[in-house]
Amino acid sequence: MEIKEEEASEEGQHFLPAPQANDPGDFQFTSIQKSPNEPQLEFILACKDLVAPVRDRKLNTLVQISVIHPAEQGLTRYSSTEIVEGTRDPLFLTGVTFPSEYPIYEETKIKLTVYDVKDKSHDTVRTSVLSEHKDPPPEVGRSFLGYASFKVGELLKSKEQVLALSLRTSDGGKVVGTIEVSVVKMGEIEDGEADHITTDVQGQKCALVCECPAPESVSRKDNLPFLNAVLKNPVCKLYRFPTSDNKWMRIREQMSESILSFHIPKELISLQIKEDLCRNQELKELGELSPHWDNLRKNVLIHCDQMVNMYQDILTELSKETGSSFKSSSNKGEKTLEFVPVNLHLQRMHVHSPHLKDALYDVITVGAPAAHFQGFKNGGLRKLLHRFETERRNTGYQFIYYSPENTAKAKEVLSNINQLQPLIATHADLLLNSASQHSPDSLKNSLKMLSEKTEHFVHAFKDQLVRSALLALYTARPGGVLKKPPSPKDGTEENSSQDPPPPMRRQDSIPHHSDYDEEEWDRVWANVGKSLNCIIAMVDKLIERDADSEGSSGGGQDGEKDPSLVDSIITHPKEDWYEQLYPLILTLKDCMGEVVNRAKQSLTFVLLQELAYSLPQCLMLTLRRDVVFSQALAGLVCGFIIKLHTSLHDPGFLEQLHTVGLLVQYEGLLSTYSDEIGMLEDMAVGISDLKKVAFKIIEAKSNDVLPAITGRREHYVVEVKLPARMFEILPLQIKEGQLLHVCPVLFNVGINEQQTLAERFGDVSLQESINQENFELLKEYYTVFMEKMPPDYISHFQEQNDLKGLLENLHQNIQAKKRKNVEIMWLAATICRKLNGIRFTCCKSAKDRTSMSVTLEQCSILRDEHQLHKDFFIRALDCMRREGCRIENVVKNIKCRKYAFNMLQLMAFPKYYRPPEGTYGKADT
Numbered sequence: 001m002e003i004k005e006e007e008a009s010e011e012g013q014h015f016l017p018a019p020q021a022n023d024p025g026d027f028q029f030t031s032i033q034k035s036p037n038e039p040q041l042e043f044i045l046a047c048k049d050l051v052a053p054v055r056d057r058k059l060n061t062l063v064q065i066s067v068i069h070p071a072e073q074g075l076t077r078y079s080s081t082e083i084v085e086g087t088r089d090p091l092f093l094t095g096v097t098f099p100s101e102y103p104i105y106e107e108t109k110i111k112l113t114v115y116d117v118k119d120k121s122h123d124t125v126r127t128s129v130l131s132e133h134k135d136p137p138p139e140v141g142r143s144f145l146g147y148a149s150f151k152v153g154e155l156l157k158s159k160e161q162v163l164a165l166s167l168r169t170s171d172g173g174k175v176v177g178t179i180e181v182s183v184v185k186m187g188e189i190e191d192g193e194a195d196h197i198t199t200d201v202q203g204q205k206c207a208l209v210c211e212c213p214a215p216e217s218v219s220r221k222d223n224l225p226f227l228n229a230v231l232k233n234p235v236c237k238l239y240r241f242p243t244s245d246n247k248w249m250r251i252r253e254q255m256s257e258s259i260l261s262f263h264i265p266k267e268l269i270s271l272q273i274k275e276d277l278c279r280n281q282e283l284k285e286l287g288e289l290s291p292h293w294d295n296l297r298k299n300v301l302i303h304c305d306q307m308v309n310m311y312q313d314i315l316t317e318l319s320k321e322t323g324s325s326f327k328s329s330s331n332k333g334e335k336t337l338e339f340v341p342v343n344l345h346l347q348r349m350h351v352h353s354p355h356l357k358d359a360l361y362d363v364i365t366v367g368a369p370a371a372h373f374q375g376f377k378n379g380g381l382r383k384l385l386h387r388f389e390t391e392r393r394n395t396g397y398q399f400i401y402y403s404p405e406n407t408a409k410a411k412e413v414l415s416n417i418n419q420l421q422p423l424i425a426t427h428a429d430l431l432l433n434s435a436s437q438h439s440p441d442s443l444k445n446s447l448k449m450l451s452e453k454t455e456h457f458v459h460a461f462k463d464q465l466v467r468s469a470l471l472a473l474y475t476a477r478p479g480g481v482l483k484k485p486p487s488p489k490d491g492t493e494e495n496s497s498q499d500p501p502p503p504m505r506r507q508d509s510i511p512h513h514s515d516y517d518e519e520e521w522d523r524v525w526a527n528v529g530k531s532l533n534c535i536i537a538m539v540d541k542l543i544e545r546d547a548d549s550e551g552s553s554g555g556g557q558d559g560e561k562d563p564s565l566v567d568s569i570i571t572h573p574k575e576d577w578y579e580q581l582y583p584l585i586l587t588l589k590d591c592m593g594e595v596v597n598r599a600k601q602s603l604t605f606v607l608l609q610e611l612a613y614s615l616p617q618c619l620m621l622t623l624r625r626d627v628v629f630s631q632a633l634a635g636l637v638c639g640f641i642i643k644l645h646t647s648l649h650d651p652g653f654l655e656q657l658h659t660v661g662l663l664v665q666y667e668g669l670l671s672t673y674s675d676e677i678g679m680l681e682d683m684a685v686g687i688s689d690l691k692k693v694a695f696k697i698i699e700a701k702s703n704d705v706l707p708a709i710t711g712r713r714e715h716y717v718v719e720v721k722l723p724a725r726m727f728e729i730l731p732l733q734i735k736e737g738q739l740l741h742v743c744p745v746l747f748n749v750g751i752n753e754q755q756t757l758a759e760r761f762g763d764v765s766l767q768e769s770i771n772q773e774n775f776e777l778l779k780e781y782y783t784v785f786m787e788k789m790p791p792d793y794i795s796h797f798q799e800q801n802d803l804k805g806l807l808e809n810l811h812q813n814i815q816a817k818k819r820k821n822v823e824i825m826w827l828a829a830t831i832c833r834k835l836n837g838i839r840f841t842c843c844k845s846a847k848d849r850t851s852m853s854v855t856l857e858q859c860s861i862l863r864d865e866h867q868l869h870k871d872f873f874i875r876a877l878d879c880m881r882r883e884g885c886r887i888e889n890v891v892k893n894i895k896c897r898k899y900a901f902n903m904l905q906l907m908a909f910p911k912y913y914r915p916p917e918g919t920y921g922k923a924d925t
């Protein structure tokens with residue numbers, strides 16, 4: 001096959017992401033031998049004796065790598081190196097990697113084209129991804145020097161897997177230098193010292209960047225299929241930087257989407273629909289109410305039904321998105337996608353450095369969980385919820401005020417009832433089954449289970465809230481009487497304490513005990529216990545009599561049961577067990593039914609109060625909270641699964657997981673100005689709501705390894721499935737299904753020009769109070785960690801980490817009220833990493849500011865933990881920002897290879913958050 005000659009430009013050739021590349025079709029090609037999930041091919045490049053078109057011109061060169069698939073004629077532009085400035089012998093610390101899924105074969109041709117770059121800013125614009133059917137702009141700012149090409153098979157079979165190729169001009173005649181292609185393997189340390197790389201800024205720029213597959217050699221291979229089911233479309237880059245002792249370290253950056261971005265919202269919305277349908281049904285079954293309450297209920301039901309329809313529509317729309325794993329920043333405000341997190345990715349850095357163990361550093365990057373569709377005109381959840389609660393508490397409207405805690409309790413009791421009643425019925429039936437089989441052991445076991453569940457059931461109603469709700473409902477029935485003004489000591493209702501109760505204020509609707517036979521509830525409730533006692537007594541008698549009749553010795557003990565009660569029931573000792581027990585079981589079920597009926601209605605009445613105020617705003621607030629929570633939860637589940645897999649072989653981590661819980665630290669870069677105040681207010685509540693989530697690890701029984709969610713708004717359990725061989729490794733407590741809790745903390749530091757305005761003319765108190773509150777949470781987590789982890793672990797841990805010092809430092813920085821104090825973020829992130837936590841970085845879109853922050857974090861880790869040569873810190877940073885995964889993130893989101901910053905914005909940024917020249921500019925976001 002002929003390679004098209006290089007003209008002045010390669011018009012019509014586009015960079016293609018790996019998965020869209022050529023399909024082998026019907027042709028038979030030779031696959032490259034490789035370990036599963038390892039890169040198929042990685043190589044680096046160097047040129048020698050390049051000839052400048054104009055004498056004495058200092059060359060600034062880059063190599064563009066293109067692929068010619070054996071079945072096709074055209075070139076696919078694949079990647080570029082960085083620009084090496086001022087030399088005719090550029091040692092590109094740049095390479096190329098082909099991910100495991102890329103269709104590359106021994107027959108595939110690679111074309112290397114060397115350019116002389118005159119204007120760097122033009123070069124960045126030129127490499128923008130082009131929309132389909134659109135020609136690339138003319139090649140401005142660079143000129144063609146020469147090209148070479150080779151077949152992949154030739155490289156792999158060459159001596160020492162190195163090829164030295166002549167670079168030729170476009171007519172194929174003149175040789176303008178040579179290019180050397182050397183195969184590299186991530187796990188092998190490169191020969192030779194790095195000290196021949198100049199550290200002079202005028203000299204060579206040092207960085208190696210190439211496409212490469214997921215860096216899994218460091219994690220256990222058997223985790224891969226599982227992680228691959230969750231992570232999608234990895235973009236990988238490889239860099240090589242010198243260490244302070246002039247050795248090479250290799251760094252692989254990986255950025256992957258997750259199908260959890262869509263899977264979790266879908267699971268959650270389904271659950272919320274179920275929960276709301278059930279509540280609506282309970283409202284309908286509330287029975288007869290006086291006209292005031294009945295109208296209120298009708299109104300509530302109309303709105304609640306509309307709300308359920310809206311959730312159903314959203315779910316239907318989301319269900320159409322089969323296989324989706326990414327919501328772009330430009331879709332932030334899309335109504336049907338509002339439960340889906342924005343631009344969620346795993347950003348992973350794999351470091352392979354001399355003398356040190358390989359290390360992985362993970363950060364989940366995601367747009368701040370926020371309700372973009374509803375907007376931020378009136379602020380975000382933190383403010384809206386507070387305002388709503390205050391207004392509700394102080395309103396003169398005719399309904400009963402229950403605090404959010406009591407409303408939550410009502411929901412919990414209702415949920416317990418709904419779970420326990422069918423469970424008890426099942427155990428009662430099992431008892432009857434054992435009775436009909438006349439099996440004493442089975443009867444005893446069934447009784448044990450029935451007793452346990454019934455005791456839980458009885459216990460569930462102990463709360464004072466049930467009593468007060470029964471009383472409230474009583475007075476809301478037609479003919480319910482109010483005689484006395486409410487006494488402040490009575491009930492659970494919360495009055496606005498400052499206001500004296502004038503006649504006909506809302507508290508007047510609160511019923512008083514004198515109107516109501518409170519003992520009636522006690523009797524109904526106690527009947528459940530009594531009927532259980534009858535069953536216990538009967539079972540004892542039956543077993544005892546059975547033993548006697550078989551001549552066995554030792555009489556049964558009646559214990560505390562009332563013998564007269566039992567004797568009165570046993571009139572025909574020869575009758576079978578089933579017949580003896582059946583009426584008692586019926587009585588138990590009836591008594592339980594009565595309790596359930598009353599309690600359910602009364603607690604549903606409490607829920608009616610929650611919904612009654614300020615419709616439909618209150619439902620919109622619930623929607624807002626659900627939306628924000630869904631986005632936060634999707635990120636959390638993604639982070640949890642990745643953390644579990646990377647730390648599965650770390651016993652310390654597993655112990656921490658079930659004894660202390662998992663720390664989840666969010667870095668927020670939002671400003672406390674304009675709309676972003678609302679975003680931060682949403683984000684703070686969304687993250688705090690994650691406390692309601694617990695994880696449970698179960699053994700996967702099929703190929704479906706996607707997590708499932710159970711529960712309701714007050715408490716969700718996420719079931720994470722692990723294949724048997726991985727599940728086996730877990731500590732017993734986790735295998736037995738112990739719930740694993742999370743401790744979410746958020747630290748926010750605004751860094752952009754909006755934050756400058758907030759600091760000069762606005763208000764930064766939101767950020768200050770969030771940071772202070774979350775510091776307290778972090779400190780609490782640390783205290784529990786120190787208390788609960790084994791002493792051996794702690795003493796070793798303390799030796800390694802000065803956590804106390806770091807916490808103090810963080811506290812001082814939070815107190816210091818310094819402007820744009822990014823030290824807070826670095827300290828919080830470091831503490832999180834040391835405490836084995838999950839790291840998140842968020843800004844509005846997780847695209848621009850987030851990219852600056854994660855690349856800075858990566859390079860800081862390389863400097864502090866892996867001895868990155870100090871002269872290469874900025875270069876490494878620029879390199880990652882210019883050629884790394886994060887610029888690909890920008891492209892993915894807005895189809896333009898530019899961070900959306902202008903000069904003015906950047907001047908306001910802290911120094912190390914500014915991207916290199918030519919990588920930013922006006923972009924249509």
Ligand SMILES: O=P(O)(O)O[C@H]1[C@H](O)[C@@H](O)[C@H](O)[C@H](O)[C@@H]1OP(=O)(O)O
Nearest residue numbers: 843844845846847848849900901925
């Ligand atoms: O990823 P972000 O930093 O939230 O992107 C911002 C960017 O920082 C800002 O300079 C620019 O003007 C845009 O507002 C970006 O947000 P988009 O949501 O429009 O991508």
